[in-house]
Amino acid sequence: MISVVLLGAGNVATHLYKAFIKSKDVSVSQWYNRNLEPIQTYKNEVEVVDDINKLKKADVYIIAVSDDAISNLSSQLPFENRLVVHTSGSVGIYELDKKNERGVFYPLQTFSKDAEVDFKQVPICIEVIKKTNLKTLKSLSEALGSESHKVNTEQRKALHLAAVFVNNFTNQLYRIAHEITESKGVEFNILKPLILETAKKVQDLSPYMAQTGPAKRNDKKTIRKHLKLLENQHHKDIYELLTTSIQKTHGRKKL
Template sequence: MHDIILIGFGNVGQSLFKGIQETHEFRVRQIFVRNKDHADLPTSVRVTDNLQALESADLYIVCVTDDAIEEISKNLPFNDRLVVHTSGSSAVSSLKDQTRAGVFYPLQSFSRSKEVNWKEVPLCLETTLESDLTFLKKLGRALSDKVYAINSEQRKKLHLAAVVANNFTNHLYFLAESICKDHNIPFEVLHPLILETATKIQSMTPYEAQTGPARRNDQKTLNSQLQQVEGTALDKIYKLLTASIASTYEREKL
């Protein structure tokens, strides 16, 4: 049985805890939090708010905000144990003063209100030592069927792509929901359309899956909708995305 210590217990830390405890080869031995009054702390493992009191373990997973990674790393009472962070945008070098550093980045959106199926979560791994990557892959495969060796530069670009594909898209859902609310239309009417697009790009490229008035160069519809969004938060966004789609498929008109 391999012992793991979680440093931080936010959305990622809590989900990791549940996933790790369900494996047969790994267990969470201890959790570090800044505030021991944290409402969601489990009672089955030891908890500390003192980095100097961290116990010996095979792996330390830093599940904190990007801005806090370096501070946590510098204050660890050791520098020769395997320490990884879970950030998509921070390089492995952000783990300052650690000779055995790595990244265990789960490419997923985590919410406390929704359980994650770890078997479907892509895990992007990196270590400074090749021998540590073997161990990290063992943990990754115990959790997920999708394990990838991704370096810091690749992961930074992957995180950018994830922000575009997930965070920006979700904000567009919010704007679409606002339109529906303003006109007494149930947002759920759009659910099948949203699901169909998400399903379609698993068997088609996004380029092939694109539809809509900008793809068709339907000027009548575009002009009508531009009038509807004029002066609203959607105005610039609609124009920018329409121009991007139009330029992407411009060659098809030739």
């Protein structure tokens, strides 16, 4: 049984808590946040505290707060020589205070407050300084049903950057598509099977091989029609930028 103390009350901390309490191999000893209100709902399930000096001894302390707050919070911990990890994709492992053993437990997934997360579908990227801590964090991943991946700092930062492209940027493109359909009174829902098929396709094909559309086939006539249809200059700029990117990737001449 791995004992865990959670620090933070955001989306990642909340989803981790919900997953940990379902595991027979993990015990959440405490949940800390400087403001108790966000975690007050769980006070009948786990001990919630807002006093950092009252933290109990545990196998792993998981800091799941905003990137800017990680270093400061780790320096405030009132103990030494215990395993402290953060959950960020972009914060370096050495930004954790060196008075404790340091690690990273990065769940590579998008977390929204009201969306359920199946951790069996969430890869956990693990980074440690002390090799003996690798086993503990791997066991913690297994307790969630997650596949773990040992990475170094540069690899993790690259994954986080790539995740911004496949998740955040893609979601913004969904938003633009929603604006386009909405402006003509057509339902965005009609596009959802296409969204699913696009995601499904790259499970078996490389993104390079899966690419289709007017930019790849250099259909200049259709591209011009699309640009003419776009009324929002910002949307037009994005269309031209992505079209150029696809053309460069697939060796097509620009407009």
